[in-house]
Amino acid sequence: MRIGFVGLGNMGAPMASNLASAGHDVIGYDTANVVVDGVAAADSAPQAARDAKVVITMLPDGNVLRKVAEQIVPAMDRGSVLLDCSTVDVNSARDVAKMATAAGLLPLDAPVSGGIAGAAAGTLTFMVGGDETGLDIAGELFQIMGSKAVHCGPCGNGQAAKICNNMILGATMIVTCEAFALADRLGLDRKAMFDVVSTSSGYSWSMNAYCPAPGIGPVSPADNGYRPGFASELMLKDLRLARQAAESVDADTPLGKEAMELYRKFVEEEAGHGKDFSAMLPRFEARGSV
Numbered sequence: 001m002r003i004g005f006v007g008l009g010n011m012g013a014p015m016a017s018n019l020a021s022a023g024h025d026v027i028g029y030d031t032a033n034v035v036v037d038g039v040a041a042a043d044s045a046p047q048a049a050r051d052a053k054v055v056i057t058m059l060p061d062g063n064v065l066r067k068v069a070e071q072i073v074p075a076m077d078r079g080s081v082l083l084d085c086s087t088v089d090v091n092s093a094r095d096v097a098k099m100a101t102a103a104g105l106l107p108l109d110a111p112v113s114g115g116i117a118g119a120a121a122g123t124l125t126f127m128v129g130g131d132e133t134g135l136d137i138a139g140e141l142f143q144i145m146g147s148k149a150v151h152c153g154p155c156g157n158g159q160a161a162k163i164c165n166n167m168i169l170g171a172t173m174i175v176t177c178e179a180f181a182l183a184d185r186l187g188l189d190r191k192a193m194f195d196v197v198s199t200s201s202g203y204s205w206s207m208n209a210y211c212p213a214p215g216i217g218p219v220s221p222a223d224n225g226y227r228p229g230f231a232s233e234l235m236l237k238d239l240r241l242a243r244q245a246a247e248s249v250d251a252d253t254p255l256g257k258e259a260m261e262l263y264r265k266f267v268e269e270e271a272g273h274g275k276d277f278s279a280m281l282p283r284f285e286a287r288g289s290v
């Protein structure tokens with residue numbers, strides 16, 4: 001299949017490379033002039049999009065996506081798929097989908113979870129919004145770039161699923177870190193706490209699979225000096241998108257809002273930028289009750 005790929009950053013480059021390794025004809029474009037193994041380099045986004053059956057975008061945010069969509073939609077063939085895998089706000093995803101549909105294209109929003117390691121290994125999970133027709137065409141690409149694709153409904157619902165998941169993740173990580181810091185002060189051994197919580201009703205992915213306390217549970221960024229993993233600033237981005245979405249539909253999400261504020265402080269005022277999002281634990285360790 002001829003595939004255009006716009007946005008060859010930390011995530012896009014390995015995803016494009018995996019598609020090329022699987023035998024697809026991939027032509028890519030990035031403003032940073034990135035060279036990717038097996039991927040032909042286009043001089044512009046419209047050049048990458050021309051004659052492609054599927055054009056994949058993997059970009060930083062909704063504003064960049066809107067700009068790129070304005071450039072590539074007119075260059076794409078009717079009936080081809082515009083597959084955005086970036087994490088963006090629901091409204092940008094829906095507006096771009098409207099523009100693409102009006103031009104006779106099949107838009108899909110399919111943000112991912114799995115991070116850079118998942119992109120490299122081809123084990124991402126895709127949360128997909130859009131029509132079955134587009135999914136039928138792009139389905140085989142999800143199998144190459146990932147291990148799972150969940151159809152979440154119409155355009156924008158992939159982004160909705162992503163931010164709801166990450167709002168749960170952010171709030172859960174914070175409370176897991178709080179609980180470890182509280183346990184320390186109560187004289188409760190961390191390993192004992194892990195053994196109890198990981199098999200009791202407080203269990204979660206944050207505790208069981210990605211424990212923020214070093215030396216406990218499966219290997220996680222905590223065992224690696226809190227090098228990401230999933231960087232705190234990316235968690236902040238997703239919590240801001242969740243907040244924006246909540247405001248746009250008048251939903252009450254107090255813990256999501258508080259999680260956003262804590263990660264904002266951590267990233268912008270407390271040297272959390274560049275640290276894994278589980279580095280909230282040393283942050284709480286160093287603080288007293290306020």
Ligand code: NAD
Pocket residue numbers: 006007008009010011012029030031032034045058059060061064067068085086087088112113114115116229230234237
């Ligand atoms: P990145 O910053 O490494 O990559 C984005 C790329 O887009 C850059 O190479 C940049 O040069 C390029 N770009 C910017 N403007 C452009 C334009 N107008 N035309 C063409 N290229 C342009 O970011 P990333 O880590 O690859 O993340 C990409 C998306 O995936 C983001 O939306 C992010 O939230 C999401 N995501 C990232 C992770 C992760 O762990 N990194 C995990 C899940 C989702």
